[in-house]
Amino acid sequence: MVEQKDKYRPCVGIMLLNKQGHVFVGKRFDSDFYWQMPQGGINDGEELEQAALRELLEEVGTDKAEIVAKSKDWVYYNLPEKVIPTCWNGKYSGQKQRWFLMKFYGEDKDIDINYTDYPEFKEWCWQSVDGLVANVIPFKKEVYKTVVEQLSSQIKASIIK
Template identity: 55%
Template sequence: MNRKTVELASLPYRPCVGIMLANRQGHVFVGQRIDSKEGDAWQMPQGGIDIGESAEDALIRELDEETGIASHLVDIIARSVHEHLYDLPDELIGKLWGGKYRGQAQRWFLVRFKGEDSDINIATAHPEFDAWRWAEADQLVELIVPFKRPVYREVVQEFRHLL
């Protein structure tokens, strides 16, 4: 193991929530990342858990910040049994989160959307997405950037029976 690998491996994971937002038909919200140069990086809403914040509170805050969806329009259906970890590719570690984290430790939630499509507004104060759509659960793994695919595979498997 070289020195750089040891240094990266010693970095902690960023505490995070991931949100599988499903509509009444069992389709899942995905947003196209605004910062993707290729324009093909889709993902489910996610974000960091602030110090002193519960995972459930982070879920509600992140959902509002990324989709404009108010808390009364969702029901939490399930919480992942364990955290799902992913490592950033080496070239991204110094560019994201001030280089303080090697990746994320995500607590995933399945959330049922009770609103209408018109209740979704990705033009938020700090937009993360420039487009959104409903996708089949089986499409999610192929839509995400490759380094997050194992996590998406696990999350889909864990929540599929509840969609």
């Protein structure tokens, strides 16, 4: 039995919108089928905004973005039972995430998914907001639905600008 199974890892997620209103998604090295938006843990003492900007640089390899909005609430998800013992050494049963909508003001050449020695993604693309939920791993579908719902008015406003 996992000791702290009821714990959720604090994390940030990033919905990065380009000028055309499409969202950055990456295909993780451990998946051949599923795409996801950047996300990652919050370091001790780190502010949420700092964590989001750090994760953007680490996973997308760019700092050419500005924060437009933040999700109203924490969004929680549970890992599948079989994954819990091997993910984060069994310390967490899932994640609680604060999501940030960011506007990308760079060009595609400003993205470098191999920015760090340990890249998260093996490939990336821009995807429509409407396609996000269909292409994410099943246990994160509700998270993506919630994020799109919580940020919908800010997404629309960012696309119009």
